[in-house]
Amino acid sequence: MTTPVLSVANLSVRFPKRYGAIDVLDNIALDIGPGERVAVVGESGCGKSLLGLAAADLLPPTAQVTGQISFRGKDVRTMGRRERFALRGAGIGVVYQDALTSLNPGMTVGAQLRQVCRLGSSSTPERLLVDVGLTDTGRVLRAKPHQLSGGQRQRVLIALALARDPDLVIADEPTTALDVTVQAQVVALLRELQEQHHFALLFVSHDLALVSELASRTTVMYAGQVVESGPTTEILARPRHPYTAGLLAASVSLEERRETLTPIPGHVRQPGEFVAGCRFRERCGNARDDCANRPELAPDGPGRLLACFHPVAKEEETP
Ligand SMILES: Nc1ncnc2c1ncn2[C@@H]1O[C@H](COP(=O)(O)OP(=O)(O)O)[C@@H](O)[C@H]1O
Numbered sequence: 001m002t003t004p005v006l007s008v009a010n011l012s013v014r015f016p017k018r019y020g021a022i023d024v025l026d027n028i029a030l031d032i033g034p035g036e037r038v039a040v041v042g043e044s045g046c047g048k049s050l051l052g053l054a055a056a057d058l059l060p061p062t063a064q065v066t067g068q069i070s071f072r073g074k075d076v077r078t079m080g081r082r083e084r085f086a087l088r089g090a091g092i093g094v095v096y097q098d099a100l101t102s103l104n105p106g107m108t109v110g111a112q113l114r115q116v117c118r119l120g121s122s123s124t125p126e127r128l129l130v131d132v133g134l135t136d137t138g139r140v141l142r143a144k145p146h147q148l149s150g151g152q153r154q155r156v157l158i159a160l161a162l163a164r165d166p167d168l169v170i171a172d173e174p175t176t177a178l179d180v181t182v183q184a185q186v187v188a189l190l191r192e193l194q195e196q197h198h199f200a201l202l203f204v205s206h207d208l209a210l211v212s213e214l215a216s217r218t219t220v221m222y223a224g225q226v227v228e229s230g231p232t233t234e235i236l237a238r239p240r241h242p243y244t245a246g247l248l249a250a251s252v253s254l255e256e257r258r259e260t261l262t263p264i265p266g267h268v269r270q271p272g273e274f275v276a277g278c279r280f281r282e283r284c285g286n287a288r289d290d291c292a293n294r295p296e297l298a299p300d301g302p303g304r305l306l307a308c309f310h311p312v313a314k315e316e317e318t319p
């Protein structure tokens with residue numbers, strides 16, 4: 001077996017000052033192989049960004065972390081300072097939702113790209129811009145972030161993330177701030193770039209339609225826990241966790257963007273108010289008394305994991 005680029009195991013994160021002994025991320029496992037595209041989905045507040053930060057070794061110092069976060073087989077938290085620094089700089093590229101806060105507002109795009117390229121890149125600012133579809137390079141290099149459109153800024157962020165040829169790119173809601181048509185373009189771009197450069201991709205999103213465009217495997221998170229994972233096509237065609245089924249019923253395909261269909265009742269609680277056992281049970285139509293115990297994540301068919309006592313029934317086999 002090849003060593004995963006990213007391997008997260010038994011990862012728990014607490015913020016003792018704010019939430020005491022509550023696991024804001026609770027026993028998370030996630031592997032991404034070389035050149036693989038994996039999505040993490042869930043509603044806002046489910047811990048997706050925290051997991052992305054953990055994977056990028058960028059959790060705030062207030063976080064109390066247990067478990068393993070390994071990059072190419074080596075535990076990030078036992079690395080020396082230099083190695084860890086190099087990993088953050090060159091091994092992993094990150095693209096966040098809000099380009100206006102990720103970019104330096106007072107510096108031209110050219111200056112920001114040159115700064116990163118100087119740290120070591122096989123490319124140039126011009127080439128990077130062309131790679132992300134910004135062919136009007138002269139103008140873009142001279143522009144400050146606010147002089148570009150949202151879609152252009154997001155492309156610049158992607159160029160910056162790729163400048164140092166990372167093995168892993170973490171894209172956290174990279175298109176959420178954009179119009180629907182621009183969203184689709186940026187997702188298509190990420191996919192093309194991934195196919196060209198073969199980096200492993202961790203795609204964080206609340207949008208199942210985008211996930212289906214981009215990721216071969218999907219992990220579904222609810223309230224800091226993994227509830228289900230498996231091949232994206234399988235998960236979307238035959239969801240087993242009632243939460244995944246609820247997300248699907250509440251979303252629309254990329255082709256037929258209509259208004260929300262059937263929203264899941266209730267909302268994700270703050271970590272201080274998580275219920276014991278299955279954290280989804282208070283919103284779940286299938287919940288029974290035994291859901292007050294915590295369901296363990298266990299194999300559920302080829303390549304799939306599920307944490308649920310009362311899952312959505314598997315379709316009857318037609319004879
Ligand atoms: N630095 C922090 N200190 C305390 N709590 C945090 C911190 N960062 C995130 N959280 C909490 O962790 C939970 C998950 O947040 P987040 O990972 O941003 O969710 P998502 O990206 O899925 O919307 C939230 O309830 C949030 O309040």
Ligand SMILES: [Mg+2]
Pocket residue numbers: 048049050172173
């Ligand atoms: Mg987030």
